[in-house]
């Protein structure tokens with residue numbers, strides 16, 4: 001089943017054109033055409049969302065897989081995704097659902113609430129493809145989830161305009177936001193977007209929800225340590241307690257560069273640790289994924305087992321009383 005759902009955040013223009021204000025692209029769409037994201041269509045002078053209620057993937061994932069290391073460590077979260085994306089990263093790791101139209105299953109928000117209450121799940125993660133361009137469905141489902149005391153998590157590229165972001169945030173508990181680079185040129189050339197709106201999303205979201213950041217380090221593209229250091233400094237200027245995940249790129253979609261050298265990621269982590277309290281390496285086998293107290297270095301979360309909190313008293317390190325940025 002498909003529901004023809006009118007989109008939020010658009011304006012009708014002359015000659016049956018519409019302008020969409022959901023994301024920073026601000027597409028001006030002719031009748032019969034779709035926006036850059038492929039999921040918003042001008043039908044007879046009205047803008048409709050094409051992926052409302054369309055689920056292409058779902059799973060009960062460990063929360064660490066999002067990745068969120070500071071939000072209910074050790075728990076599961078019911079994770080769902082649709083299709084479409086408003087960026088065009090040439091190294092996309094989920095291109096089958098971001099840039100193709102795979103088979104989808106129809107679901108209503110209420111159906112998802114039932115599923116989200118099973119298997120030790122704390123709520124719903126909107127993930128796999130870009131959730132901000134699934135806006136109407138995410139907002140409705142998140143509202144329903146909140147009423148049922150479930151948590152809502154967004155795993156997002158952060159490419160959304162300020163007004164829709166601010167309307168969604170009251171329903172959201174945690175976000176993992178991709179900051180792909182600190183270079184606007186990189187965003188333009190490899191991702192088809194701009195850096196500044198993503199930074200704005202981090203700043204706004206961090207005021208009201210738990211934010212973690214992921215930066216995929218791509219061999220020969222954004223692995224310049226000086227530029228990465230600028231990013232780390234910027235994050236610390238917002239909040240040095242924001243957890244940062246530096247993840248390793250493997251060849252995917254259109255980009256054929258070799259996998260990122262592990263030594264580059266380790267060096268980047270060492271630099272990031274000068275500015276930030278919590279830095280993790282992702283997509284690399286055998287690295288230390290534990291959380292330690294930034295003050296006394298006591299082990300706080302042991303992820304060699306099952307993400308179990310081992311040394312917290314309320315929000316504080318049991319050893320030294322330092323406040324740890326973990327929602328538990």
Ligand code: SF4
Pocket residue numbers: 020021022023024025026027034035036037038039040086133
């Ligand atoms: S959400 Fe889609 S249609 Fe709207 S501005 Fe962004 S890319 Fe264009």
